[in-house]
Amino acid sequence: MDALLWLSFGGPDKPEDVRPFLENVTRGRGVPPERLDEVEHHYQSFGGVSPINQLNRTAIAATEAALAEAGLELPVYFGNRNWHPLAEDTVARMAADGVRRALVFPTSAYGGYSACRQYDEDIERARASVGEGAPELVKLRQFFDHPLFVTAFADAVRAAAAPFDDYRLVFTAHSVPRSADAASGPPAEGGARYSRQIAEASRLVAEAVGAGDHDVVWQSRSGPPQVPWLEPDILDHLETLPAQGVQAVVVCPVGFVSDHLEVVWDLDTEAAEKAAELGLGFGRASCPSGDPRFAELVVELVREHVAGAEPRKLSDFPAAGCTVNGAPCAPGCCESRRRPSPA
Template structure:
């Protein structure tokens, strides 16, 4: 068995008031030299929501749900919470854990897929947190594997698509001309766009788009087969940023919606935030605002599926992944819903790594 003495819930972070917005965005874009007037263009998305991103409150709820499930199973591990870009920072969580005598942390990252921002950058964050707190010699941080196809992550998406199909096809108030059948629906699985080069680097052995695209495609297929068999689907992207000359993953969801409407073959779209664990500003703005507006402007009905959030299956699945590491469960007994799984574990961060079994 591998020994850990605490769980580190690790996330992106978000502002919690108008005064936090620009400092938060400076953190997100640090090192890029972006002036505040440019940041204000993005800040507008937060300002119309009172300067508050939903992500921190979602993480508080997830932390509480994890603590309850961990206690229910009789696992004696406290849960700490740290963020990359806003309070509480990773260094804050590391200091608190060490002060309480917890030096072997198992990180549960709120990113299900393989990419630099979801894997490599978190490793760098953990290394920096240990260095900044001068605890590299006494602490270690391990992390659970990517769980893009773990049943706990997939199940809430399946249920959400099933509910969306039912909602669109059972609207008795629609007239005959406006009624929607399964043949009138297209499912749009959406995730965060990243530079094409970064996608290729995520695992070139998986072909165009690397592991990042391959993982999303297999999960989209699994969800579609389980919840919307026979209904066509596409993988689309949102929230691209940066130099417009740099190729990013396409198509953009809004362009995809316009193209579907122009083709005249569908009356409705189901928007599935496949790449996201919980709601945050890029979900509530880019999907609930922009994508739903684009759908309405193009005469299409649209339903946005919920993110996993604190769905009981998702919470239970995350604790399954914790137990998987505690008990060194072999690969052939690790649950996975696609042929790409189970994804391998990661190396340990910190000089105590030799004392922690890393698969």
């Protein structure tokens, strides 16, 4: 292998980027302008800058250092699906630099269309844009049940729960249409790989912190009300907790790898305000991209390819989404349905 491509979603770096970025994300999906206006307000509330690009650059720097420490001299390139640096431009630069074969780390731990298969499409689109001479790109496997992913979240939950004597642990992930979730796994496995992986990761983290009961809920829904999406929504769920005698809630965004805008808006803003209205104590676990173990996780995934290292997993779920040392997506798995829009 000659390099590692860090492939992510992308986000605006300045206020004037916000609208073009949102139009790029939603192109061809029939999202009404008023919905874009609402989402643009979320971004402009934070100065028109998404945290995601800087979070990625920080994680990339940590990964480069961890790779070097492990004796793996792989340059790390950064590309995005929806905003600069675009994957097509990055892969073109890789080809110009003489990269012929590279691994790809997608910043998603899970299966599903947007979380997994769409990254395959990003890779193919980028290679096609370069044409002859484009490097071979091999995507790393899903890692929702990797011990380092689980323990990083578990420690983040402990830190968020420190102010409370008792609390309810609530896990969140990006909601998707139920039809998309049903198509997120091979029919032979019963489909719904995305929601089942979210549930399994939540169980693993809850077990690691010694939590008894826990809840799995959803956030960032953006579709029309007539289309069924995964429920309950985090805000609706919070309203049910006081009647159960809950006095504090710790929210763990287990479906995300970094504290980007959907996390800080949906949880740190809307969910925190809702909890305050309800008289609930509120804590939010941080996402793992800034934890040193996240860089170690990436190195371990790389070593599965370059050194034949045994994959470390805490569940029996297939290590899908990768064509080497894992099960590739089966025919009919993670097919595109009505794609979720940004929150």
